[in-house]
Amino acid sequence: MNREFSAPTWTTVPPILPVNIPVPDLRPWLPGNAGIAGAWTFTAERPGPHVAVTAIVHGNEIAGATVLARWLRDGLRPARGRLSLVFCNIAAFDRFDGRDPTASRYVDEDMNRIWDIETLEGTRRSCELRRARDLRPLIDTVDLLVDLHSMLWTSDPLILVGETEKAARLGTAIGVPQTVVSDRGHVGGRRMIDYERFADPGTAPAAVLVEGGQHWEPATVAVMDMVGARLLRHAGLATTGQPILPPDVPLPAPRLARVTRTVTVRSRSFAFVREFRGGEVIPERNTLIAMDGEEEVRTPHDDCLLVMPTPIVHRGHTAVRLAQFIPDP
Numbered sequence: 001m002n003r004e005f006s007a008p009t010w011t012t013v014p015p016i017l018p019v020n021i022p023v024p025d026l027r028p029w030l031p032g033n034a035g036i037a038g039a040w041t042f043t044a045e046r047p048g049p050h051v052a053v054t055a056i057v058h059g060n061e062i063a064g065a066t067v068l069a070r071w072l073r074d075g076l077r078p079a080r081g082r083l084s085l086v087f088c089n090i091a092a093f094d095r096f097d098g099r100d101p102t103a104s105r106y107v108d109e110d111m112n113r114i115w116d117i118e119t120l121e122g123t124r125r126s127c128e129l130r131r132a133r134d135l136r137p138l139i140d141t142v143d144l145l146v147d148l149h150s151m152l153w154t155s156d157p158l159i160l161v162g163e164t165e166k167a168a169r170l171g172t173a174i175g176v177p178q179t180v181v182s183d184r185g186h187v188g189g190r191r192m193i194d195y196e197r198f199a200d201p202g203t204a205p206a207a208v209l210v211e212g213g214q215h216w217e218p219a220t221v222a223v224m225d226m227v228g229a230r231l232l233r234h235a236g237l238a239t240t241g242q243p244i245l246p247p248d249v250p251l252p253a254p255r256l257a258r259v260t261r262t263v264t265v266r267s268r269s270f271a272f273v274r275e276f277r278g279g280e281v282i283p284e285r286n287t288l289i290a291m292d293g294e295e296e297v298r299t300p301h302d303d304c305l306l307v308m309p310t311p312i313v314h315r316g317h318t319a320v321r322l323a324q325f326i327p328d329p
Contacts, residue, residue, distance in 0.1 A: 017152070019098040019216040023062060024069040026087060036134055038087035040072060044237075048081025049143040051235045053228055057111050057147060057192060059092025059104040063212060063220040064148030067228060074244045078237040084138060091127050101216060102152065112147075113189030117196055140197060144170060145207035146231050147192050148224050150215045155278020155308050157213045157223050159254075162193050166206040168256060174230045175254045177210070177223065179279060181307055183259040186318055211308065222246075257305050257323040265315050267293030276320075278308045290319065 032039040055064030068085045077083070087093070089111045095104040108126035120133060139145070157177035161167035163184060171180040185194045191209060193199075198207035210227050213220035229245035232238035238245060272290045282289065282304040289306070290297040300322060307321035 017101070017215060019101050021063065021066060021216055021218055021221060023096060023098065024066045026065060026069060026090070026093065029069060029072055029087065030090060034084070034138060036138060038090045039084065039135065039138055040086070041082060041084040041138070042077050043082045044078045044080045046080035048078070048237060049235050050082040050084065050141055051078070051231065051237055052084040052086060052139070052142040052145045053148065053231065054086045054088050054145065054192065055148045056090065056093045057088045058149065059089045059094075059106060060096055060101050061105075061148075061150045061215060062093070062096065063150050063216070064224050065093065066221050067148070067224045071228070071244060076244045078232070079239040081235065081237055083232070083237055084142065086135065086138070088135065089128060089131060091131065110188070112191045113186060115190040115192050115195040119189070139192070139195065142197070142207075143205050144231070144235055145193070145198065145205075146174070146227060147207065147209045148227070149209060149211050150213060150217075150220050151211050151278065151308065152215055153278065153308070153310055154214070155211070157220075158211050158279065158307070160193070160209040160211065162191075162199055162207075164199060164201045164206065166201070166204065167193070167198065167208055170206045170234075171208045172254045172256060173234045174208070174210075174227060175251055176226045176230050177212070178252055178254050179305075180254050180256045181259060181305075181321070181323055182256065183307070183321055183323070184262060187262070187264055188317060256326045257307075258326055259307065259321045259323045260300050261322045263290070263292075263297055263319045263322065265292060265313050265317055265319050266295070268315055269293050270313060270315075270319055272309060272311055272319075275311075276306050276309045278306060280306045282306065292319075 034041040055068050092104050092106050109128050111128040158179040159171040161171040161182050193207040193209045197205050212223040226246050270292045282299045285302045287299045301324050305323040307323050309320040313319045
């Protein structure tokens with residue numbers, strides 16, 4: 001074992017976090033109006049893009065559902081084009097229990113690892129696959145999509161944009177959160193933003209995933225509300241002075257980073273050398289950050305951005321992504 005390393009005790013159990021926001025009442029919105037449960041779509045008289053905002057792909061990430069439910073309750077409508085608001089994994093959300101809030105992430109499998117054509121059109125069955133197949137006809141018409149998520153482990157908010165330049169442009173145009181990360185996704189399967197319609201660099205539709213902050217915190221809801229407002233203004237769907245949306249305010253310029261290495265756990269004894277916060281920047285190249293069994297995990301370059309480090313992670317899953325900031329042109 002490397003002498004620089006001794007496993008910190010904090011990595012042995014997941015954190016117990018309070019649910020500091022009300023669980024949204026989605027019962028009025030479960031019927032939908034688009035022929036799909038939990039999916040609402042509104043079309044303006046003026047032409048424009050089809051913009052979608054999705055929430056609860058993971059059933060315990062209720063902050064995004066809180067925002068969408070309020071928008072629906074307050075009667076948000078697009079000034080042009082089409083706006084869709086979608087509650088995705090409603091079966092998992094239905095199991096949400098504030099006494100054990102991490103248990104309702106999904107029913108059968110992670111709904112954000114199944115968005116490849118072979119899986120969607122295959123014979124395998126699960127609760128999440130059935131739901132993704134139901135949503136697919138709507139998703140196939142979307143031009144711009146923002147998928148709202150939140151995080152268990154301590155991390156600064158960020159936008160994940162996959163590998164295409166069009167998604168990076170969308171992420172930087174939204175600009176909230178400030179950190180925009182280009183990445184290759186997960187070895188375990190494709191996310192909704194990696195779905196072929198959005199991941200093909202030769203087509204116009206684009207999608208980004210927003211990690212708005214910690215699960216179950218008011219600050220996370222506020223970030224997601226701002227994200228939605230910025231998206232609608234960018235796409236031209238927001239009416240001037242619409243009180244439903246938070247006001248537009250000057251913000252720092254976004255910073256784009258590209259993932260240079262995805263650390264996928266290979267052993268049964270992965271551990272970071274100390275507690276890291278997502279968004280932390282490690283100044284020096286070759287800094288030891290974790291041990292994967294007997295294998296050292298070191299930073300590949302100076303000013304290495306740690307993207308969502310996950311202290312408790314199983315073999316075959318992503319422990320952290322390491323990213324490098326891209327200089328402004």
